[in-house]
Amino acid sequence: xxxxxxxxxxxxxxxxxxxxxxxxxxxxxxxxxxxxxxxxxxxxxxxxxxxxxxxxxxxxxxxxxxxxxxxxxxxxxxxxxxxxxxxxxxxxxxxxxxxxxxxxxxxxxxxxxxxxxxxxxxxxxxxxxxxxxxxxxxxxxxxxxxxxxxxxxxxxxxxxxxxxxxxxxxxxxxxxxxxxxxxxxxxxxxxxxxxxxxxxxxxxxxxxxxxxxxxxxxxxxxxxxxxxxxxxxxxxxxxxxxxxxxxxxxxxxxxxxxxxxxxxxxxxxxxxxxxxxxxxxxxxxxxxxxxxxxxx
Amino acid sequence: xxxxxxxxxxxxxxxxxxxxxxxxxxxxxxxxxxxxxxxxxxxxxxxxxxxxxxxxxxxxxxxxxxxxxxxxxxxxxxxxxxxxxxxxxxxxxxxxxxxxxxxxxxxxxxxxxxxxxxxxxxxxxxxxxxxxxxxxxxxxxxxxxxxxxxxxxxxxxxxxxxxxxxxxxxxxxxxxxxxxxxxxxxxxxxxxxxxxxxxxxxxxxxxxxxxxxxxxxxxxxxxxxxxxxxxxxxxxxxxxxxxxxxxxxxxxxxxxxxxxxxxxxxxxxxxxxxxxxxxxxxxxxxxxxxxxxxxx
Numbered sequence: 001x002x003x004x005x006x007x008x009x010x011x012x013x014x015x016x017x018x019x020x021x022x023x024x025x026x027x028x029x030x031x032x033x034x035x036x037x038x039x040x041x042x043x044x045x046x047x048x049x050x051x052x053x054x055x056x057x058x059x060x061x062x063x064x065x066x067x068x069x070x071x072x073x074x075x076x077x078x079x080x081x082x083x084x085x086x087x088x089x090x091x092x093x094x095x096x097x098x099x100x101x102x103x104x105x106x107x108x109x110x111x112x113x114x115x116x117x118x119x120x121x122x123x124x125x126x127x128x129x130x131x132x133x134x135x136x137x138x139x140x141x142x143x144x145x146x147x148x149x150x151x152x153x154x155x156x157x158x159x160x161x162x163x164x165x166x167x168x169x170x171x172x173x174x175x176x177x178x179x180x181x182x183x184x185x186x187x188x189x190x191x192x193x194x195x196x197x198x199x200x201x202x203x204x205x206x207x208x209x210x211x212x213x214x215x216x217x218x219x220x221x222x223x224x225x226x227x228x229x230x231x232x233x234x235x236x237x238x239x240x241x242x243x244x245x246x247x248x249x250x251x252x253x254x255x256x257x258x259x260x261x262x263x264x265x266x267x268x269x270x271x272x273x274x275x276x277x278x279x280x281x282x283x284x285x286x287x288x289x290x291x292x293x294x295x296x
Numbered sequence: 297x298x299x300x301x302x303x304x305x306x307x308x309x310x311x312x313x314x315x316x317x318x319x320x321x322x323x324x325x326x327x328x329x330x331x332x333x334x335x336x337x338x339x340x341x342x343x344x345x346x347x348x349x350x351x352x353x354x355x356x357x358x359x360x361x362x363x364x365x366x367x368x369x370x371x372x373x374x375x376x377x378x379x380x381x382x383x384x385x386x387x388x389x390x391x392x393x394x395x396x397x398x399x400x401x402x403x404x405x406x407x408x409x410x411x412x413x414x415x416x417x418x419x420x421x422x423x424x425x426x427x428x429x430x431x432x433x434x435x436x437x438x439x440x441x442x443x444x445x446x447x448x449x450x451x452x453x454x455x456x457x458x459x460x461x462x463x464x465x466x467x468x469x470x471x472x473x474x475x476x477x478x479x480x481x482x483x484x485x486x487x488x489x490x491x492x493x494x495x496x497x498x499x500x501x502x503x504x505x506x507x508x509x510x511x512x513x514x515x516x517x518x519x520x521x522x523x524x525x526x527x528x529x530x531x532x533x534x535x536x537x538x539x540x541x542x543x544x545x546x547x548x549x550x551x552x553x554x555x556x557x558x559x560x561x562x563x564x565x566x567x568x569x570x571x572x573x574x575x576x577x578x579x580x581x582x583x584x585x586x587x588x589x590x591x592x
Contacts, residue, residue, distance in 0.1 A: 151474070152474035152475060152498060152517060153474060153498070153517060153518050153549070153551060154549055178447070178448035178449060178480070179448060181477045183479060184474070187549065202448060202449070221448060221449060221539075222449050222539055226547075232575050232577070242551075243517075243518055243549075243551035243552070244549070244551065245549065245550055245551055245554050246547070246548060246549045247548045247549075247550075247575055247577050247578055248546060248548065248575075248577035248578075249546070249547040249548070249549075250544060250545070250546065250547070251522075251542070251545040251546070251547040252542060252543045252544065252545070253449070253450055253483065253539075253540070253541065253542045253543075253545075254541055254543075255449060255538075255539035255540065255541055256539070258541050279528050279543055279544075281528070281543050281544035282543055282544075
C-alpha cells in the first residue's frame with residue numbers, strides 16, 4: 001500500500017472533452033496530483049449508461065502516461081454502491097476520476113452510499129486527488145447543477161439543482177461552459193440562488209483546487225466565476241420561464257495559467273508557478289473553493 | 297413642415313432582426329417616438345451594399361403602420377454624403393432609421409460629412425427619433441465596435457474599434473448579442489478599453505433612450521451592460537490573440553419591460569410604464585447613455 005503523496009487531498013474539476021487540444025495534459029496533471037504513475041487509480045463511471053465505452057479512452061490515456069494500476073468502478077444500483085468491497089476499492093485509491101454521463105444518474109446511484117463516503121475518506125484520509133469531468137465535475141458541488149438550459153437570457157426556472165457530493169460548498173459548477181454558451185444557464189441559477197457562487201469551466205480545461213492553499217487553471221480554455229451575492233434581481237417576483245433582471249453581478253474570467261493563493265498561503269508544488277495572492281474581488285470565492293470540509 | 301413631437305430627440309438602439317417575434321412592435325414604437333404616423337420618416341441605408349433590398353421590408357412595415365411619408369436615403373460615396381440636398385432630406389426628418397449592413401462601410405461613407413451633421417441636427421434641433429439597427433446600432437456610439445469575434449474567451453485584439461457617429465459616448469454597442477453569443481467579443485473590447493461601458497442588445501429587442509430622462513428595454517430579448525471600470529486585468533501585458541484575465545467586471549442584464557429613470561427625472565410618455573429610478577450599480581451607465589451631447 002502506498003503512502004499519501006502530500007498532506008492533503010486536492011480536487012481537479014474538469015470541464016469535459018479534456019483530450020482535445022490539450023492532449024493528455026490534464027490527465028498528466030491528474031497523475032501528478034495523485035502522487036505519480038506508481039499510484040492506484042480508479043475510474044468511477046456511475047454517471048454513464050455505457051461505462052465501458054466511457055472508461056476506455058481514460059484507461060488508454062492513463063496507460064500511455066505509465067499509470068498501470070488503474071481500476072474501473074461502476075455501480076448500476078444503490079445496492080452495489082453500498083457494497084463494502086466496492087467502497088474499499090475507492091477508499092484505497094490515490095487518484096479517482098469521476099467520468100461524464102448524467103450527474104443525476106450518478107447521484108441517484110451513489111449519493112449518500114458507502115461509495116460516496118469512501119470518496120470523501122479517500123480525499124480526507126488518504127489525501128487522494130479527486131477529479132471529475134463534465135457530469136462528474138458538476139456532481140462535485142454540494143448544490144449540483146442538475147439539468148436545464150437557457151439559450152439567450154437568464155430565465156427563472158431554466159435550470160434545476162440537485163444534491164451533489166459536496167466536495168465544494170456554496171458553489172454551483174457548470175461545464176462545457178463557453179463551448180455550449182452556458183452563461184445564461186448559470187445566471188438563471190444564480191438569480192434564484194444568490195448565495196451560491198457560479199463556476200463555469202470550459203472544455204479541455206480544469207481547475208486545480210488545493211485545500212487551504214489555492215487554485216490554478218490549466219488546459220486550453222478558462223474558468224468563469226459569477227458572483228451574485230450583492231445583485232439586485234426581480235427573480236422572486238416573476239413567473240417560471242420569464243427572463244430575470246440582474247443588476248450588479250460580478251463576473252471574473254481566469255484563463256489557463258492563471259491561479260491564486262489564499263492570503264498567507266505558501267506557494268505549493270501542486271500549483272505550478274502560482275505565487276500571487278487572490279485579489280479582493282475573488283478572495284471569498286477562492287476561500288470557499290479551497291475550504292476543507294469535515295467528513296460527514 | 298411639422299413641429300417637433302416633444303422637447304428633445306431620442307434614440308432607439310435596435311439589436312437587429314426586429315421583425316421576428318415582436319412583429320413590428322419595435323417599428324411601431326419608432327413611429328410613436330417620431331411623433332406619429334403623420335411625421336416624416338427616412339431610412340438611411342448607407343451601411344448596405346444592397347440598399348433597395350435592405351429598405352424594402354422597412355418601407356412595407358412603415359406603410360402597414362400608416363407612416364406614408366417615408367423617404368429612403370442612400371449614399372455610396374462621401375461626395376454624395378456631402379451633398380447639401382441629401383443632408384437636407386435627413387435634417388427635415390422626424391424619424392430616421394439607420395439600417396443594417398456593415399458599420400465600417402457606413403462610417404467610411406458618412407462619417408464627418410454633411411449628412412452626419414444633419415443626423416445630429418435632426419436629433420438636437422428637430423427632436424427627431426434616431427433609430428439604428430444591427431450595424432446602424434453599433435455606429436451610434438462614439439467608439440464603434442467595428443469588427444472581430446471571440447468565440448470562447450475574451451481575447452486581446454479579438455475585436456476592433458472605429459470612429460462612430462457619437463450619439464452616445466463612453467459606450468460601445470454590440471448587437472445580435474445573445475443570439476450570436478457575443479459576450480466574449482464585448483469583454484475583449486472592455487479588457488483593453490475599461491473606460492468604455494459595454495452595451496449588448498439582443499435581436500428583436502431595442503433600447504429606448506430619452507435624453508435627460510431614462511431608458512426602456514422593449515421587444516423580445518434583453519440588453520446586457522458590462523462595466524469594467526474597476527476590473528483587474530492583465531490585458532496590457534499579454535500578446536494579441538491571448539486570452540485575457542478579467543477580475544471584477546460588473547454585469548447587468550435587463551429584460552424587455554425593464555427600464556429606469558435618472559434620479560429626479562419625472563416619468564415620461566415616451567418611456568411606457570417606467571417609473572423607477574436607476575439603482576446605484578447602473579446609475580452612471582444610464583447617466584452616460586442619456587447624456588445630451590453638444591452639437592459638434
